[in-house]
Amino acid sequence: MSEGSAARTVSNQLSEWITEGQLPPGAKVSETSVAQRLGVSRNTVREAFRLLAHDGLLVHEFNRGVFVPLVTSADVRDVYRLRRIIEPGVVRSLGRPDLHRLARLRSVVAEADEASAERDWVRVGTANMHFHRSLVSLAGSPRLDVTMRRLMAELRLVFAVIDDPRFLYEPFVRRNRELLTMMSAGRFGEGADYLEAYLADSEGAILAAFEEKESA
Amino acid sequence: MSEGSAARTVSNQLSEWITEGQLPPGAKVSETSVAQRLGVSRNTVREAFRLLAHDGLLVHEFNRGVFVPLVTSADVRDVYRLRRIIEPGVVRSLGRPDLHRLARLRSVVAEADEASAERDWVRVGTANMHFHRSLVSLAGSPRLDVTMRRLMAELRLVFAVIDDPRFLYEPFVRRNRELLTMMSAGRFGEGADYLEAYLADSEGAILAAFEEKESA
């Protein structure tokens, strides 16, 4: 429960199935099968499809149906191209350390540390996504926020096909903390540069995992 | 006719009504009234609503219906914040003048010149939008393209409430041509700086028109 809309419930369920790999990339998602399995009408399922297509978690092909997107390495590069534009730009644009708003980042970092200690890499991953979304939210731009939300949703799609997400997240727990330290001290220029290198490494790690996947 | 989807036809019609000011900002758009007026079913109208909400041309409030967004000066500032990040960044990132891809920009500039000579400011406006979208498309990033499309759709919403769009577009016909000249010569850094000032002026002009509107 906790959702006002049946379509939202369906979309949340589908989102789980996709990010947990139960719906592999390229899979066709049938209206009727989803409707029957979840006990809702086809119209509701169609509504949910639109919500997810909005975030790029499903693609809609006219007169053919909806499919789980086939993410390519080109997509990964494109997502990171936008991240490299947005995230360092946000950090660079911050005037002075607003400790109150940085508190949210701090709690997310703590969450990641805790999850990392428990070797719960899935939780580390979600905490990492929260970190970057919270980072962008510091800019106070609604449109940057929705853009970032979409990018992160697409990244969840990527991580769903990678077996061992540990080495993708673990190195960046420390770097998130480092970046936060710089920002707390008002060293935004330095932080932006640091984040640029950070994102380049992150992209490289994902692409490497992709190539490993392709060779298998 | 001519479009594969009935929902697309409806959304195009609604888009016209909105951008032409027949549906003023804040107006509620009823499902049944649209369905009756266009002779389609309610479900199809709902589908069209979702398409437009996707681009920000309508906002959807649960159990309340859909409304034409009330654009504020804060929204204008936010849209231009993203434009100032994206557009100059794209120009700066271009390696060398790809004359083949610049041809599209050239034709759009010519279109704007022609429309300007005929004092058809609406056509000048659409040509201007095409110019900036084509500019961003040079980056070859699908995600930047969709982001830019949404931003431009929101700007159409802004222009719909401004009476005299002439002084909003006319000064920028020349500046588009100037920018294109710089890019054709491979002077991308210079072009990016030029575009930054350009966008700042454009934002200022729109905000001025807004304040004039508010005082009235």
Added chain:
DNA sequence: GCATATTTGTCCGTATGTATA
């Protein structure tokens, strides 16, 4: 605060068009 009417959310059944085997 209450009763009303309106509108939206959801569901069902069906017909038509499209893609694929």
Added chain:
DNA sequence: CTATACATACGGACAAATATG
């Protein structure tokens, strides 16, 4: 080329939420 499966679109219906008096 035919046949099958499926998506699109339609119309009607009821429940639930909202707005109005």
